[in-house]
Amino acid sequence: MSVEESTARTTPRKRHPRGLPALWGTEMWERFSYYGMRAILVLYLVAPSSRGGLGLPPTTAAGIFGVYGGLVNLLAVPGGWLADRLWGAHRTVLGGGLVIAAGHCALALPLAAAGTYLGLLLIAVGTGLLKPNISTMLGGLYDVPGAPAAHGTARRDAGFSLFYLGINIGAFAAPLVTGWLGERVDWHAGFGAAAVGMLLGLTVYLRGSRQLRPAGPPPRTRATTHQLQRAAAWAGCAVGAVAAVVAVVVAAGLGALAGVLYALSALTLVVPALYFVAMFRAPGLDAVDRSRLRAYIWIFLAATVFWMIAEQGGSLISLFAQRHIDRALFGWQIPTGWFQSAGPLYGMLLAGVFAALWLRLGHRQPSTAAKFALGLAGLGVATLLMAGAGLAASDGRRASPLWLLAAFLVQVLAELCLSPTGLSVTTRLAPHRFAGQIMSLWFLSVAAGSALSAQVVRLSDILPYDVYFAVLGAAALLCAAAVALARSSLRRLMRGVS
Known part of the structure; x- marks a missing residue:
């Protein structure tokens, strides 16, 4: 037995939880896919159809980018609720990863505008499910019963530092790959590289699922039928409000795309206002x-x-x-x-x-x-x-x-x-x-x-x-x-x- 092996066995407090590499790799590849797609999105949206793009005006493309970013962060709120009250963090992260992968695959296929908007919607939904819950699972790894006592504040902080290093590595490497493929080969090749990144992240997650399940147990307090009905009613109201705004904008002659951008922008501003009102009341x-x-x-x-x-x-x-x-x-x-x-x-x-x-x-x-x-x-x-x-x-x-x-x-x-x-x-x-x-x-x-x-x-x-x-x-x-x-x-x- 080597000195290193002996030390590792006798001082377990110096080790991180066994599930950390799986979450680290999952998040790194998910961020690779996310930032790789973002790096070429607006460039693809404004590129003329002769170069494989959608030929949109620059401000419209920038507007889509902004609304997409808003939707990703907005959907993190129901994503956290679903994990806490219905599916548990483990299943929510896995489901989110699958939806993200489907979205990137839609962008990678030459399906023109329909594939682009479907892909962006799927990625936004999947990221809303994955993003708030994978960090929760990382914290849960340090709270699993039987974990070494030194899996406390210092070890936890070090684990999160390694986790965020993985995020930055993925965000740094992704544009170098997707930027070159998208601009030099084909836009869909760049989006395809982002899809491969997400699929690799899912592979890492599934391979480490045995170590991760204890950190993402089923919710202790599941949502009641009444709470699910109320959540569905709120979601229905949001969809109805978006549809109403789109209808008004279309009737004004500004087009369906402009209507969607206006409606989703308004929704993203109204939701936090309602949050504050509810808390004060x-x-x-x-x-x-x-x-x-x-x-x-x-x-x-x-x-x-x-x-x-x-x-x-x-x-x-x-x-x-x-x-x-x-x-x-x-x-x-x-x-x-x-x-x-x-x-x-x-x-x-x-x-x-x-x-x-x-x-x-x-x-x-x-x-x-x-x-x-x-x-x-x-x-x-x-x-x-x-x-x-x-x-x-x-x-x-x-x-x-x-x-x-x-x-x-x-x-x-x-x-x-x-x-x-x-x-x-x-x-x-x-x-x-x-x-x-x-x-x-x-x-x-x-x-x-x-x-x-x-x-x-x-x-x-x-x-x-x-x-x-x-x-x-x-x-x-x-x-x-x-x-x-x-x-x-x-x-x-x-x-x-x-």
């Missing part, structure tokens, strides 16, 4: 709970503005890169989709630096409001860099790719200030009885921001790129200033949560 909340919920409204709005601008990195900025960035390198043209790998690469390099920085600062680190202000200000600077790129390309020349790489770097720095802080403060502000539901609101802030971006990008039809990005950058800086000025008021509302 719930009996049993004390003054502290209500004060903290009021504080969270402002945090939610600030996060929505952040995601409204940040989510355009995969849509309008990708189209800008294709048409106005100099992509020549030693006589070879860099695929546009490759720029989408910059953000995950920066994230892998910088996430640990930020985590170490906050730990080192300890009680001297900035407050939640200050971190949000820094995040919004950083996003404003990143967007102003894009305005500089637009100005450099305004005379018909192509701007240097350094503009784009610098903008993505600053945006990632901004996101590292705001996003982890938002997740953390969400858990700390939540009234005990709404701990799970208020976490859903964080997903809904991303959904609302994505949906708003689908409408805001329409301004790029009437504004040149430099002016458009300058307006967005100024808006982010104004929001940052507002949050910074309101930090004392927010601190009072948060009642002891810094």
Whole structure:
């Protein structure tokens, strides 16, 4: 027996749960499929039919991208409910993975617009089922009865760090593969690579299912027949409302696609508003709970503005890169989709630096409001860099790719200030009885921001790129200033949560 084997047997507390590699591989390949498809989606939507695309106007393509992103995050809410009250996390993740794979396969087939929209809908539904529950299963691996005692906070945090490293690896590698295949070979070949990624993720998940089942047991409290009927009624109301808006828009002569985009954008904004109303009307909340919920409204709005601008990195900025960035390198043209790998690469390099920085600062680190202000200000600077790129390309020349790489770097720095802080403060502000539901609101802030971006990008039809990005950058800086000025008021509302 080697020294290493002996040590592993005598000190089990140094090991992670056996199911961790399966979840790590599943999430890495699922993110590979998700970000690989996103890297070429808008490029495919605007490509002329002679090049195998759908030939849509740029703002329509960016709108589809935004609504799709909103729907993915919106559906995470019922996805979590179905796992908690009906199927359990294990079955929900497996079902979600199968639906995602079906969606990518639909995109990989040359089925024109019908296959594209069906594929996007299936991927959104499947991701809503998988995304919130695979993280729950990872936490469950460390709570399984009989797990080593050292599977506690430190080991759990290390496990989640490895998990998110897998996410970034998948997000980094995917555009390099799908971008080259989609732009150099065939769009459907790129989508096919994303489908293969999801199928590999499913294979990893099924091979490790024996170790994963204890982490995703059936729900302890199943939904009653009345609760299922009420959920079905709410879903029916949502579908009916979407259909009504589409009918009105079609009657106004704007077309069915525009109607769907307007309806889904509105739904994504209405749902979080209803969530807040329901929580404020719930009996049993004390003054502290209500004060903290009021504080969270402002945090939610600030996060929505952040995601409204940040989510355009995969849509309008990708189209800008294709048409106005100099992509020549030693006589070879860099695929546009490759720029989408910059953000995950920066994230892998910088996430640990930020985590170490906050730990080192300890009680001297900035407050939640200050971190949000820094995040919004950083996003404003990143967007102003894009305005500089637009100005450099305004005379018909192509701007240097350094503009784009610098903008993505600053945006990632901004996101590292705001996003982890938002997740953390969400858990700390939540009234005990709404701990799970208020976490859903964080997903809904991303959904609302994505949906708003689908409408805001329409301004790029009437504004040149430099002016458009300058307006967005100024808006982010104004929001940052507002949050910074309101930090004392927010601190009072948060009642002891810094």
